[in-house]
Amino acid sequence: MQTILHRVVVAGTGAFLPNDPVPNSELANILGDVPGAPERVRTFIQNMAPRMLDSGGVESRHFAIDPETHRLTHTVVTLAEPAARRALEAAGRKPAEVELLLLASPNYECSTPPTSALLQERLGIPVCAEMEVHSNCSGVGKMVQIAFDALRLGRYRTALVVYSQLSSVYVRSCYFQQSKMNKTQAALRYILADGAGALFLKAVDADDDEAVPHEVLGTHVESIGADRPPGMTAGGGVADLIDPACQIPGLFEQGLHHLDQDFAAVGRDAAPVLVQGVKRMLAKLGIDPARISHYVYSTPGLQLYEANLDKVTGPFGVTADQVRFRARHTGYCGGASILLHFDEMVRSGELQPGQLAVCHSVESSKWMSGGFVVRW
Numbered sequence: 308m309q310t311i312l313h314r315v316v317v318a319g320t321g322a323f324l325p326n327d328p329v330p331n332s333e334l335a336n337i338l339g340d341v342p343g344a345p346e347r348v349r350t351f352i353q354n355m356a357p358r359m360l361d362s363g364g365v366e367s368r369h370f371a372i373d374p375e376t377h378r379l380t381h382t383v384v385t386l387a388e389p390a391a392r393r394a395l396e397a398a399g400r401k402p403a404e405v406e407l408l409l410l411a412s413p414n415y416e417c418s419t420p421p422t423s424a425l426l427q428e429r430l431g432i433p434v435c436a437e438m439e440v441h442s443n444c445s446g447v448g449k450m451v452q453i454a455f456d457a458l459r460l461g462r463y464r465t466a467l468v469v470y471s472q473l474s475s476v477y478v479r480s481c482y483f484q485q486s487k488m489n490k491t492q493a494a495l496r497y498i499l500a501d502g503a504g505a506l507f508l509k510a511v512d513a514d515d516d517e518a519v520p521h522e523v524l525g526t527h528v529e530s531i532g533a534d535r536p537p538g539m540t541a542g543g544g545v546a547d548l549i550d551p552a553c554q555i556p557g558l559f560e561q562g563l564h565h566l567d568q569d570f571a572a573v574g575r576d577a578a579p580v581l582v583q584g585v586k587r588m589l590a591k592l593g594i595d596p597a598r599i600s601h602y603v604y605s606t607p608g609l610q611l612y613e614a615n616l617d618k619v620t621g622p623f624g625v626t627a628d629q630v631r632f633r634a635r636h637t638g639y640c641g642g643a644s645i646l647l648h649f650d651e652m653v654r655s656g657e658l659q660p661g662q663l664a665v666c667h668s669v670e671s672s673k674w675m676s677g678g679f680v681v682r683w
Contacts, residue, residue, distance in 0.1 A: 313510035315458045315523045317681055319398025321505040322650040323389035324637060325381050326374075328367035331360040337372055338496055339480030344488040351490045359497045364609020368500035368638025371475045379475060383416045386503045387471035388429045390646075394467065394505035402430040405507075406463040408437040409454055411446030411642060412471045413541075413672075415439070426469065436463065443539065444605055445528065445670035446470055446642040448677020451506070452526035455679070458510040466508045472641040474499035477541065477566040487562025495568055498607050500638030504646020520660065521683055527588030527667075528677035531580065538573055538671030541566040573671050578615035581669045582622050584676035588667070592680060596623040599680075600662035601652065602630045605644035605669075642668055645678070658683045 329337050341349070371381035387410060395402060408430075410423040423439040440449050447470050454466035476482065478496045513519050543564035548554055558564055581604065589596055602625065606612040612632040620630055633648040640647060645666045652658040660683055667678030 310460065312459045313461055314513050314519050315455050315508055316511055316519060316521045317506055317523060318509045318521070319394045319396070319400070319507035320646070320650040320653045321390045321393030321395070321397060322647045323386065323393065323503045324369040324647070325371040325386060325501055326369055328636065329370055330367050331365070334360070334497065337370055337374055338478055339377060341480050341483060341485050341488060341493070343485030344483075344493065345486065348488050348490055348493050352493055355494070356497055359494065362608070362610045363497070364612070364632060365634055365638050367636050369502060371473060371501045372479065377479065377481070381473065381501070383412050383414060383422050383471045383473050384425045384429055386473055386501065387412075387426055387469045387505075390471075390503035390505040391426065391430060391467055391469045394507040398507040398509070400465070400507060402432045404465055405430070405432050405435050405467045407454060407457055407466040408432060408435050409440065409450040409466065409468045410437075410471065411440035411442050411450050411469075412473070413441070413443040413446075413641065414473060414476060415441070442642070442675070443670045443672050444642040444668040445675040445677040447645055447666070447668060448526060448528050448679060451508075451523070451679045452528050452677065454508050455523055455526050458508060461510065464510050467505065468508060469503065469505040470643045470646055471503040472643040473501055474641065475501050483565065484559055484562040488565070489567070491568055491570060492565050494570070495566060498639055500640050502637060502640035502643045502647050504643045504650060506646065521681065524594065524663070524680045524682055525588070525592040526677070526679040527584065527591060528675070529584055529587065530673065530675040531583075532674030535674050536569070537673050538569045538576070539567065540672070569671070574611065574614070576674070577611075577669050577671060578618040580674055580676055581667065582619055584669070585665060585667050585678070586622065588678060588680065589665075594663070594680060596625070598663050599623065599625065599665055600629065601658065601664040603633070603645050603648050603652070603664055603666045604630065605639065605641070606632055606634060607639040608634070642670070644668070
């Protein structure tokens, strides 16, 4: 018996940025000082932080932090919930109409139960399939691929895809064993931000030659990191608890929980990995790059964007206007970035009917990438 494949469309988008925007001048007040850091790190902060902020191109960003108490104002779930509700509202749907709920994040509410099930509870979805994708920037592509395949095959008719980035956990001064901090860990405080994004997807029936508005044309996910060292790491998991003499207190004492980044590897490899992934995606889908109107990428800063602009425009014969730097007022929200930017493009009318957009992200943690193509 022949399987009838459904078409998949983006019925609604949503985004959420917590609290008031934080200008660069207020970053230290929001995140807290690190007086216990080694002198070389404090010197780096004093000398390099202003330069990083000046060249980063980000004028303001958002943190889930109370500026007075420095307590977190949101968790992974409560950051995700408003974005999810806005996507549902845009689609004209109620939570009970969600058949498949997907949540991705680099961190989680608790070890168990899964954060996706907690989001289901927050949204008031009585019955649904739920899955949690533990990933950073490639998490959006992974979720959309799972939802796309499930909707195409008819397993479900609707899917809510949500990504939540709570960077505040890693960058508040209270998180660090300050005496073990290095310059890279300090630098991430001037790059990362908080935010969440969501898509409501639905299956529709249409003839193959019929144009369907807002259709997801295909997805692509790949990992090429089998023979490469990680580009981003954060400890605190099972691998750091093997030795009975080193448990949670010892883990903290050594600073094994710190978030770290190989900036040299990112500067060298992120753009080529991105281009390779997008090339393979478009080739697999049989889409001519000349047909693409917008390439929506997640770029941490203007300096990295400008340094790699030729690498990401040249292979596809596109202009800088088609590959814009979009983080000026959001900061870098990891995997949430492309959903934040996509939502803004949809709501502002920048994405016009019939235009094709590529949404794609690179994750340096183990060099994965993923994304999708939509025809609006």
